[in-house]
Structure formats: C-alpha cells, structure tokens
Amino acid sequence: MWDQERNKWSQKLGGANTKIQKLCTHDLELINETRRLQIENARKDFSLAESKAKNATKTEEIKSLRNEIELLKSKLDLSQKDSSKKGSEIESLKSKIVELALKISELERLNLRIY
Numbered sequence: 001m002w003d004q005e006r007n008k009w010s011q012k013l014g015g016a017n018t019k020i021q022k023l024c025t026h027d028l029e030l031i032n033e034t035r036r037l038q039i040e041n042a043r044k045d046f047s048l049a050e051s052k053a054k055n056a057t058k059t060e061e062i063k064s065l066r067n068e069i070e071l072l073k074s075k076l077d078l079s080q081k082d083s084s085k086k087g088s089e090i091e092s093l094k095s096k097i098v099e100l101a102l103k104i105s106e107l108e109r110l111n112l113r114i115y
Contacts, residue, residue, distance in 0.1 A: 058111050069100050
C-alpha cells in the first residue's frame with residue numbers, strides 16, 4: 001500500500017517537474033524574443049533618427065538654395081535694368097538660377113524618397 005501511494009506521488013511529482021521545465025523553457029523563449037524585439041526596435045529608432053537628421057539637413061540646404069535663388073533673381077533684375085551690363089552676365093545668372101532650381105527639385109525628390 002505504501003509503495004503504491006509513493007509511486008502515485010512520484011508520478012505526479014514527475015509530471016509536475018515536466019510541466020515546470022516546459023514553463024521555464026517557454027519563459028526563456030519569451031525573454032529571448034523580448035530581447036530580440038528590443039534590439040530590433042532600437043535599430044529602427046536609430047534608423048529613423050538618422051533619416052530625420054538627413055531630412056533636416058536637406059531641408060536647410062533647400063532653404064539656403066532658395067535664398068540664393070532670390071539673391072540671384074535680384075541681381076538679374078538689377079543687371080537687366082543696367083544697360084551697361086553685358087548679355088553674357090545676364091545669361092550666366094539665368095543659367096545659375098535654372099541650375100539651382102534643378103538642384104532644389106532633386107533634393108526635394110530625395111527628401112520625399114526618405115519618407
């Protein structure tokens with residue numbers, strides 16, 4: 001009788017130990033998955049911050065180029081009003097304005113591609 005009772009408790013204890021081992025294994029898997037996801041999130045956060053920094057730099061460059069265009073337009077207007085200026089200088093300024101406008105378009109296109 002005592003042996004039967006002991007065997008019954010031994011089986012129950014063995015089953016409980018198996019369940020505990022499975023739970024421990026599952027816990028470790030969850031911990032590893034959590035760590036992996038935290039690392040992945042950190043990488044994505046870094047990438048996002050890097051993209052935002054690049055975007056801010058390009059935005060500032062666009063603003064600077066727009067200001068330069070405005071200055072060149074003013075110079076062009078003055079040059080056109082001043083009849084003593086040579087036609088080549090006027091054409092050069094027009095060409096520079098077109099060049100800067102194209103650069104702005106390219107930067108804006110690249111900026112849109114980041115997002």
